[in-house]
Amino acid sequence: MPEHYDVIVIGSGAGGGAVAHTLAPSGKRILILERGNFLPREMANWDVEEVFENNKYISEDTWYDADGHPFQPQVHYFVGGATKMYGAALYRLRPQDFEDLPHVDGLSPAWPVGYDEFEPWYTRAEWLYQVRGNHGEDPTEGPWSKQYPHPAVSHEPRIEQIFDDLRGAGYHPFHSPCGILLDEADRARSTCIRCTWCDGYPCLVHAKADAEVMTIRPLLEQPNVTLLVDAEVLRLETDGTGRTVNRVHVSRDGRTEEYTADVVVLAAGATNSAKILLRSAGDAHPNGLANGSDQVGRNYMFHNSRAVIALSKEPNETVYQKTLGLNDVYLAGDRSEWPLGNIQMVGKSQPAMYRAERPKMTMLAPGFGLEDFSKHAVDFWLTTEDLPLPENRVTLDRDGAVHLAYRSTNDREADGLYHELTTILNHTGMAEHHVLGKNYYLKEDIGIAGVGHQAGTCRFGADPATSVLDPDCKAHELDNLYVADTSFFPSIGAVNPALTAIANAIRVGEHIAARLA
Numbered sequence: 001m002p003e004h005y006d007v008i009v010i011g012s013g014a015g016g017g018a019v020a021h022t023l024a025p026s027g028k029r030i031l032i033l034e035r036g037n038f039l040p041r042e043m044a045n046w047d048v049e050e051v052f053e054n055n056k057y058i059s060e061d062t063w064y065d066a067d068g069h070p071f072q073p074q075v076h077y078f079v080g081g082a083t084k085m086y087g088a089a090l091y092r093l094r095p096q097d098f099e100d101l102p103h104v105d106g107l108s109p110a111w112p113v114g115y116d117e118f119e120p121w122y123t124r125a126e127w128l129y130q131v132r133g134n135h136g137e138d139p140t141e142g143p144w145s146k147q148y149p150h151p152a153v154s155h156e157p158r159i160e161q162i163f164d165d166l167r168g169a170g171y172h173p174f175h176s177p178c179g180i181l182l183d184e185a186d187r188a189r190s191t192c193i194r195c196t197w198c199d200g201y202p203c204l205v206h207a208k209a210d211a212e213v214m215t216i217r218p219l220l221e222q223p224n225v226t227l228l229v230d231a232e233v234l235r236l237e238t239d240g241t242g243r244t245v246n247r248v249h250v251s252r253d254g255r256t257e258e259y260t261a262d263v264v265v266l267a268a269g270a271t272n273s274a275k276i277l278l279r280s281a282g283d284a285h286p287n288g289l290a291n292g293s294d295q296v297g298r299n300y301m302f303h304n305s306r307a308v309i310a311l312s313k314e315p316n317e318t319v320y321q322k323t324l325g326l327n328d329v330y331l332a333g334d335r336s337e338w339p340l341g342n343i344q345m346v347g348k349s350q351p352a353m354y355r356a357e358r359p360k361m362t363m364l365a366p367g368f369g370l371e372d373f374s375k376h377a378v379d380f381w382l383t384t385e386d387l388p389l390p391e392n393r394v395t396l397d398r399d400g401a402v403h404l405a406y407r408s409t410n411d412r413e414a415d416g417l418y419h420e421l422t423t424i425l426n427h428t429g430m431a432e433h434h435v436l437g438k439n440y441y442l443k444e445d446i447g448i449a450g451v452g453h454q455a456g457t458c459r460f461g462a463d464p465a466t467s468v469l470d471p472d473c474k475a476h477e478l479d480n481l482y483v484a485d486t487s488f489f490p491s492i493g494a495v496n497p498a499l500t501a502i503a504n505a506i507r508v509g510e511h512i513a514a515r516l517a
């Protein structure tokens, strides 16, 4: 007989970790099935060549684009999932993101729950992840019921200067909400040493608030929680009615195992959750589990993002650069007819990251070596919302391989955001520092393999004809299956998705706890 649990959680990343953490105090027997293992703590964690050139922590998966071209997606199969590598910028969506929001290429649809209903879960998420930030600084943010548990991480001098310049020019920069365990008042007791190896790197000293550190490790000693690593869920099987998942099929140590539970929570990441559902087709669900509406895998989003490096004549010695954000053009207004998105800083770029960019760099900054380039770089991340198109979707071929069809939307808004950044920098004293006295920006659109912000393949909604999940994130067509990763997003907004996934997973976890009680 397969081993039986009260709840099986599939995936231990942002969503799965938060569900398990929320459910654990109920005393219910919880099994977490994680495809990966613990990410080793080793010097390579902080080695830019290992991480960015050798792709040491990226999965060996091959996915295919709409034309059948193979690519290696930037997915991370570890306890903690993508949060092991994430930048820990932990933003709330704006209240307007929960409503119908017109964009240049169409409508970003409303959510079945509003910001007000989400607000308490955001607060829980910010406290669970010990976020550093200052509510009240960003004029676009929604109401908040409780201040962040810790004050914002301070700016280093070069960023402080940009912050002051922006304010002087009439903008509204704010301290970006950061999930790093930095105690600036007592550095000797601080887990975080404030280093460069944060955004895009695993944290060697476990000082980044990731899902492993904040949600899974605290559960390891709990007698009612079992974590199985290297346990890849292959498919879910239903009983004869088709309404209940009654078997979870797992590949572990070269063997196939089966587990059962009263409730199953899928949180394998937006693409892999869709993959598992599509692979679970059976008599009652011929097009894939929970897919009577043909919505599973559709509406894939991952943001219309750009990394931008501005070169400044003055050296930028910043170590931890992610402290500044700007939402002045997040919404339509005086400066733009359309919502353009969010501007934030990213981790300081390193010489090894530019090797592939050498020709462009040479053009932009002749005479500059890689080291010089890095020393003068000021790094930004621009995020514009992309729309949930039904044809942007995950499908599987006959061999079960993932095909990802994606066409970007709101490119004009993304261009507008880039233009806005260059204008902002020109108006804030950066121009005079630019190399050669001109403005030089290195701009990189994020291609299809950059799936870090993947979302939307199993959206929630009130109508089973147009959504996979109901407003509680239970599959419309099943009585005991929930999805609690970024799949549920009906729209993605223009801020980083993890805090919203965590907040929703806590919400779903509380719902399941009440149901099982």
Ligand SMILES: Cc1cc2nc3c(=O)[nH]c(=O)nc-3n(C[C@H](O)[C@H](O)[C@H](O)COP(=O)(O)OP(=O)(O)OC[C@H]3O[C@@H](n4cnc5c(N)ncnc54)[C@H](O)[C@@H]3O)c2cc1C
Binding pocket: 010, 011, 012, 013, 014, 015, 016, 033, 034, 035, 036, 074, 076, 077, 078, 079, 080, 081, 082, 083, 085, 086, 087, 088, 089, 090, 091, 199, 200, 231, 232, 233, 234, 267, 268, 269, 270, 272, 276, 451, 452, 453, 454, 484, 485, 486, 487, 496, 497, 498, 499, 501
């Ligand atoms: C480099 C990078 C930087 C990022 N920076 C930020 C940031 O600064 N702020 C932010 O908000 N977001 C950021 N993100 C995105 C953020 O990490 C994700 O939005 C978030 O982790 C998604 O949560 P999830 O639960 O949907 O998936 P994940 O966190 O990826 O968790 C999915 C889990 O499921 C496991 N899994 C997959 N398939 C199976 C299977 N078949 N069986 C069992 N387990 C399975 C995976 O191994 C993984 O542990 C970043 C992502 C990347 C890659």
